[in-house]
Amino acid sequence: MPTVGLIGTRGLPNTHGGFERFIELLVQDDRWAATDIRFVVYGEGEEGPYNAWTSQRNLGFTKDSRKLGFYFRSAMLATKECDIVLCCSVPLSIFSYWPRLHGKPLIMNPDGCEWRRTKWSAAGRLAIAAMYVPAMAAAHRVVIDAEALREDFHLGKKAVYIPYSAPEPIVHPLRQTTRERLGIDRPYMLLIARLEPENNVALAVKAFHALGDRGVDLIVVGNTGTRHYKDDLATMDGGPIRFVGGVYNQPMLDELRSGCVAYFHGHSVGGTNPSLLEALSAVTGVILCHDNKYNREVAGEHAEYYSTPATLSDRMADLVLNLPSAGQARQPERDARFHPATIFTRYLELFREVLKRR
Structure with missing residues (x-):
C-alpha cells in the first residue's frame, strides 16, 4: 500500500x-x-x-x-x-x-x-x-x-x-455552556486569528476601540502569548474588547461564528485560510475581510472588504446601530471549490x- x-x-x-x-x-x-x-x-x-x-x-x-x-x-x-x-x-x-x-x-x-x-x-x-x-x-x-x-x-x-x-454549512446555536464559559451576555462581534501583525488584528481592535462601549462586545480568539499581543494589543484588552485566548474546541468555534453579528478576517499574506472557509460555512452575521487578492478569491461577493481603520470603524458603527439585521445578514454556504x-x-x-x- x-x-x-x-x-x-x-x-x-x-x-x-x-x-x-x-x-x-x-x-x-x-x-x-x-x-x-x-x-x-x-x-x-x-x-x-x-x-x-x-x-x-x-x-x-x-x-x-x-x-x-x-x-x-x-x-x-x-x-x-x-x-x-x-x-x-x-x-x-x-x-x-x-x-x-x-x-x-x-x-x-x-x-x-x-x-x-x-x-x-x-x-x-x-x-x-x-x-x-x-x-x-x-x-x-x-x-x-x-x-x-x-x-x-x-x-x-x-x-x-x-x-x-470547508465544513458543511450549518447554523450552530450558541449553547448556554459556551455563553457561561466565555462570559457572553450581550451581542458580540468576533475575530479569530493568530495574534500576529499580518493578520491585522490591531486594525480591527483599534477601530472597535474608537467606538467606545455601545452595548456590543468584540471577542478576540487567539493565543495571547505572542509578542504582538503583549506589545500592541494588551492595553486594549478590557471592557467591551475581550481577548479570550486560544480556543481549539471546534464545536465551540462554530457556535461563536454562528452567534456573532459581525466576523472579522484580517489575514493578508495568502492564500486560502481555513478560518475564513469555516466562517463562510457558519456565520449568519456580516463577514468583513481585509481587502487583498487572497480573501477576495475565497469569499468573493459573500463578504465586505476593508483596508483602513476609518472605513472599518464607520462600518462597525453602522452595524451597532442595526443589530437585528446585522445578525441575520446571510445564510452559511460552501463553494464547490472547497x-x-x-x-x-x-x-x-x-x-x-x-x-x-x-
Missing part, C-alpha cells in the same frame, strides 16, 4: 490551527478507507494508530526545541519509511533534496508567502525567502491553496491548486500522479 509521510507539523490532535488543522482535515476524511493510500504523521503526537488509515510517529523532541532538526529528522524517517513525502512549509530548505536523492517524490505545501509576515525582522524575512528557493526547486509538485499564489511563486506547471476543505469530496479527489489524483513519475 502506498504510504504518504506528512512532515512539518506538530501532529495530532490539532491544538495549534494552521497546518495542524490542514492534516487533521486531510486524514479524517472517511473516503481514504476505500483506497490503498495510508498516512504517517511525523511530529509530537502520540506514537501509534490515529485512525484505520493513519498512524503517528513521535520524533522524540518538540518542534519548538529543535526546529531545523525537527524537519530534517522527519524528512529522513519519511523518506526511509514512506513512498511519498508531503512537507508542510519550507524550513526543510536545502534538505528538501533528501527525498529526491533517495528516489522518493516530494510534495511541498508552502502555505502562502511566509517571508511577508511582518512579525519577522528584515533579516528573518530575507532568510525565510532564501529557504523557499531549494524547497521549491527540489519538490516534484507544489500545492498552492489559492490561484492568486501562482503569480507570487512563478512555478508554472509544477504548481497544483488544491485549497483547504467541498471535501473535491479536495479528496485532487489529493488522490496527485498521489497517483507522483507515484507514476518515480
